[in-house]
Amino acid sequence: MDRGWRARRADRGEAAAGRGGRGPPAPAGPEHRGQDPAHTVNDRPGAEGAAGLTDAEIRAEAELLDTAERERRQVRQTTGVHPHMTVDEAYRVQAAWLDIRLGRGEQVVGNKIGLTSRAMQQAMSIDTPDSGFLTDAMVFAPGEPITAADFCDLRLEVELAFVLADDLYGAGLKVDDVLDATDHVTAAVELIASRTPRTDPATSRTRTVVDTIADNAADAGIVTGGLPVGPRDLDLRWVGAIAHRNGTVEETGLAAGVLDHPANGIVWLARRYAEQGLSLRAGQVILSGSFTRPMAVSPGDEFRFDFGPLGSFDIPIV
Template sequence: MALAPELINTLARQLFEARQQRQSLRQFSRQHSEMTLADGYAIQRAWVALELAAGRRVRGHKIGLTSRAMQLSSQIDEPDYAPLMDDMLFEPGGDIPIDRFIAPRVEVELAFILGRDLQGPGVTLFDVLAATEWVTPAIEIIDARLEQFDRDTRAPRKVFDTIADFAACAGIVMGGRPVRVDSHDLRWIGAMLFKNGVIEETGLAAGVLNHPAMGIVWLANKLAAHGEGLKAGEVVLAGSFTRPTPAVAGDSFHVDYGPLGVVAFRFA
């Protein structure tokens, strides 16, 4: 790590307060050009500690940057990850308060609900499939506590910023029809995303590392370096297979997963 522990704790506190107050911060990488990937994760872990001290719980994890195109654009050669806090889970079919967010966008994903623990290193695709109790349609709501584009220069944030910022995660809506992993070829699960009745995005789950469970393989082995693992009952968002779609108050979203049903909600 390049940043001092005291600075990491200060930046984590800024993010914690930004999420509470719904205010964007300037990109950390602009203020601290020496920032590294390790610093991003250190800030993220310090932020999680603040959330836990405030009474929140970790309900699972999200995996991002799973597509080759996103990795190239972010100048990174692997995915990233962040926790799912308990207040990030929203019910489908209703209104979600837009004032919970700063600049929300939505992505189409599959969520894996684990039936047993996964502890790396050495976790394989078959281990993940054996440990998964259900796979269900999901929509991730992403946000920017650290500005996506600098307010003055319009320079995009760096991957270090995104990692520190909970990998942009702000919410998850699960719905549709949960299925067992052996009931479908998960690579061929597709979805159509409609915003206000107009189709915006389509995609196949194979766009996530050729198989949506491969991100979870990567995560389980990545967490092992910190002595951590994935726990039974946790939700793991496997990664988006559509581009982010921006949202404003009044926008309604309807995502059709074919045989896996529909997830829908409205920003109010």
């Protein structure tokens, strides 16, 4: 395939430096396994641990979600026991869960950004996206059969994935900085799963954004495929996708539905990291946000995702 965009990047010299100012160097040592810039409970974004829940309570909620993931069953909502949990505390739970997974040998490969559409933000009564982590255990190949029973309430969402060539750091980052720091953009599908129920049977409480954030922003996996393109080869707002289920069009969408430009979510995430003195790292994969509704799946479904100039790939559900 044409690799002209790589040559153009080299000609501009963009692969040599981080965008918006290089962040602090990644600490060395076993406490920083994988590619995550900082994964510990007390130093991830939103994880300052200032008030409210104790570290033991945070760890207990993370362990419960981890059990739900491993045993493939939903558990009670996090806010069912901690109704006043804050967004920052939810990110502490998420960070503690990541620590548990890294302790099993998983490696961080990137991040996902969620709640990027106005409709989803209104439904959750918020005005900002959320984010979660991606590890190597969450990466699936295009065409690889996905077993629905391995997930809690599995659904699929259509997205674009940005693969970073350079670090991204700084509170003043803009879309151009994200594009400059991106090696390529590729078609992607996110596997989403809910380790907690939409409505808690014990309390009748509706799941909140706090529950979702603690639950790794509902992220369960990623499939990338098709044809990678340079970040400036196309107007990414106009990249569309058609999702077919068993030969019938199930969903269509346009990437402009993600905050008007799919790179805007990455701007938000990089700024959020910068508040903690952290950066997004070169080599990471960033899921920029869905531009279709989540699609429920059943064993036997055959999905095909057509991204036009970005190619297509299949996901069989078993």
